Amino acid sequence: MLLTMTTTHKPATDLGYLLHKNPANLNTVTVAFGVVHIFYPVATEDCCTAALLLDIDPVELVRRPSTHGQSFTLDQYVNDRPYAATSFLSVAINTAFGTALAGRCNARPQLVDREIPLLVKLPVLPCRGGEPILRRLFEPLGYELSILPNLVDDRFPDWGDSRYFTVELSRTCTVREFLTHLYVLIPVLDNDKHYWIGDSEVDKLIRFGEGWLATHPDKELITRRYLKHQKSLTTIALERLTDETEDDIAEQEEDALPNNQEVANINLNDARLTWAQNQLSQCHAKTVIDMGCGEGKLLQRLVKDPNYEKITGCDVSIRALEKARSRLRLDRLPASQQSRITLIQTALTYYDKRLTGYDAAALIEVVEHLDPSRLSMFERAVFGFAAPRTVIVSTPNADYNTLYPTLPAGQFRHHDHRFEWARAAFQAWGLRVAEEFGYAVEFEGIGPCDDVYGTPTQGAIFTRSA
Ligand code: SAH
Numbered sequence: 001m002l003l004t005m006t007t008t009h010k011p012a013t014d015l016g017y018l019l020h021k022n023p024a025n026l027n028t029v030t031v032a033f034g035v036v037h038i039f040y041p042v043a044t045e046d047c048c049t050a051a052l053l054l055d056i057d058p059v060e061l062v063r064r065p066s067t068h069g070q071s072f073t074l075d076q077y078v079n080d081r082p083y084a085a086t087s088f089l090s091v092a093i094n095t096a097f098g099t100a101l102a103g104r105c106n107a108r109p110q111l112v113d114r115e116i117p118l119l120v121k122l123p124v125l126p127c128r129g130g131e132p133i134l135r136r137l138f139e140p141l142g143y144e145l146s147i148l149p150n151l152v153d154d155r156f157p158d159w160g161d162s163r164y165f166t167v168e169l170s171r172t173c174t175v176r177e178f179l180t181h182l183y184v185l186i187p188v189l190d191n192d193k194h195y196w197i198g199d200s201e202v203d204k205l206i207r208f209g210e211g212w213l214a215t216h217p218d219k220e221l222i223t224r225r226y227l228k229h230q231k232s233l234t235t236i237a238l239e240r241l242t243d244e245t246e247d248d249i250a251e252q253e254e255d256a257l258p259n260n261q262e263v264a265n266i267n268l269n270d271a272r273l274t275w276a277q278n279q280l281s282q283c284h285a286k287t288v289i290d291m292g293c294g295e296g297k298l299l300q301r302l303v304k305d306p307n308y309e310k311i312t313g314c315d316v317s318i319r320a321l322e323k324a325r326s327r328l329r330l331d332r333l334p335a336s337q338q339s340r341i342t343l344i345q346t347a348l349t350y351y352d353k354r355l356t357g358y359d360a361a362a363l364i365e366v367v368e369h370l371d372p373s374r375l376s377m378f379e380r381a382v383f384g385f386a387a388p389r390t391v392i393v394s395t396p397n398a399d400y401n402t403l404y405p406t407l408p409a410g411q412f413r414h415h416d417h418r419f420e421w422a423r424a425a426f427q428a429w430g431l432r433v434a435e436e437f438g439y440a441v442e443f444e445g446i447g448p449c450d451d452v453y454g455t456p457t458q459g460a461i462f463t464r465s466a
Pocket of ligand 1: 291292293294295297314315316317320346347348349363364365366369370
């Protein structure tokens, strides 16, 4: 695994001072999983390149206590970890260039804050989400990128591109800043980490994220992935990143979706909201409740329509509700508007009187977040107890997942999905619920329709019979 950093700052050999590694020597440091060599293929006044070569000992990797349990699995032995830029490389950067990361340069302290032209090359960088995610993470920080997908096998070009890229990042900045961004973002791109994530990892993220993460447009994605999708840690970290900007992650499910899917995905999110809006308007609802409203994107559209007298959003997540509050600018609305809108924290698996009495309810991409064992309680709470005249439901169509080229078979689009229904399963569920609770039901597709697999999202409109 290789990383090179080049500068043309003059004298370029200042890079040796900044990295605390003498260009004349081969420097070797040991890490738990192998050795790191730092050497300089070029070191002149005009150009200096430092190379970090991480030589992972694959046998040592297998011997180390694993979070996957002790049993033998083939992927312990056959995997990309020795070759690809992953969290192992981050640890190597921290070990080899710890002094530079800490912003110290004993020999030339005046150099630490000097912004110099830097080019970093990573020949095998895995990136979950592909080029769009790479750009989204680095471009807001001022990097220029050159991105080339690596073939699966040079000898068989027909096999197409792999999930690895050759990436060049260039920017004029301090060495410390560059290394900090690499340290945090390499494992974020890979969407995995080889070590256990605990509370101290939040501290580390806050420390390394100082001055850039709080204002990064994708700070939530970065935080979530950096903390290996551990919800409680992510919530704590995001709360600590107080300098919050209105973030607008296009789609909660984006990081599960593959290369070049991003744009389609944003459009799909839009299509879903438009579908919901149309359905609610067609049923002439005056009072609506968005159940599992998340960050309030549907609510934001509904408030613009004066036909709605009462609009409520509910969600189990306080954080989501806070975001909805700020998205809707609730605190700044005139009193007459404020009285139309209510946000409630509740779980849809309980009888909650506050959810009763509405003309219509929307459940957009919510049902698949419920544990299957809680589904029957959810049905009773929503269709039996709250019992709005109209209930609209949207959920992923699992049949369509085959068309996402990098979503492995059997995997869900989002890590928090507890299941994803194929069309037949969703319709069977809808018909049974309609029958049991006295509703009529119709099904619709949402998004571009494939002849075989249907649409990416499926919808149902339940109308109470009496
Ligand atoms: N409807 C929104 C958000 C979808 S994400 C949109 O389309 O953008 C799913 C949402 O359901 C999350 O905000 C999650 O907090 C919420 N949720 C999951 N389980 C829930 C439950 N049992 N009760 C209420 N909300 C729940």
